[in-house]
Amino acid sequence: LIVCVKPQQMAEALASLRPSVTQRHLVISIAAGVRIRAIEENLADGVRVVRAMRNQACLVGLSATAFSTGKNATAEDRSTVEDIFSSVGRVYLVDEEMLDAVTGLSGSGPAYAYMVIEALAEGGVKAGLTREVAIALAAQTLLGAATMVLETRRHPEELWKLVATPGGTTEAGMRALNEGGLKDALVRAVVEATKRSKELSK
Known part of the structure; x- marks a missing residue:
């Protein structure tokens, strides 16, 4: 039941x-x-x-x-x-x-992922892509990355370092993410949502 x-x-x-x-x-x-x-x-x-x-x-x-x-x-x-x-x-x-x-x-994680997809797609639009193509590329990219983590069982940091060639395009993008505080913001999102879940269960 x-x-x-x-x-x-x-x-x-x-x-x-x-x-x-x-x-x-x-x-x-x-x-x-x-x-x-x-x-x-x-x-x-x-x-x-x-x-x-x-x-x-x-x-x-x-x-x-x-x-x-x-x-x-x-x-x-x-x-x-x-x-x-x-x-x-x-x-x-x-x-x-x-x-x-x-x-x-x-x-709550799907909402965080949707926001990341939305942001990536917005970047794609600013770079010249149509919104439809940008959203599709962003969504497929996250799906592919998630599948890589699950199927290879390699740590995410190990995988992104394989993509981020020194002096390359990915490294430039990662630098922007770090400057914008993306990782810290996602950590805080999980912590705050967990805290709220505990409050609601009382």
Whole structure:
């Protein structure tokens, strides 16, 4: 049973489910900020609970999903959850305490990536490309770079250093990024989003 409601609707949803959900059921919550313990306390004893955080890219089969298991969840339940979410992307098991960080990084992350694509495309337009071509090139470039990291399993720094030839065009571009504080801004974005996730879960 997958519970997909807004956090503020969770109490009402659990109240309606409580009479019919038993130990035979696995409840998977994708409501942001609602702790496993809170779900378990509002259902019958022994109900198996899993909490998951996926992102918008699940719509195209490329989600980054992380999940945590409750005290009654079994190894078979973990396998079931992995099977479900691997159908829409990659899946990672983490401690529940890490789900706020997951929210700040991969849950909110698509928005950061869209902004990077938007900025790259704007640069392309200023350099003379049409907006349509610039957006397509920027998006494909990020997709390719992400795939390189995942498929080669090489550290991102190692990969960008392979591209940034001393005295070349990429090095000039990287210098501009460093001067503009891109890396620090993205780090702050994840930290602030994580902080907000923790606040919302209280």
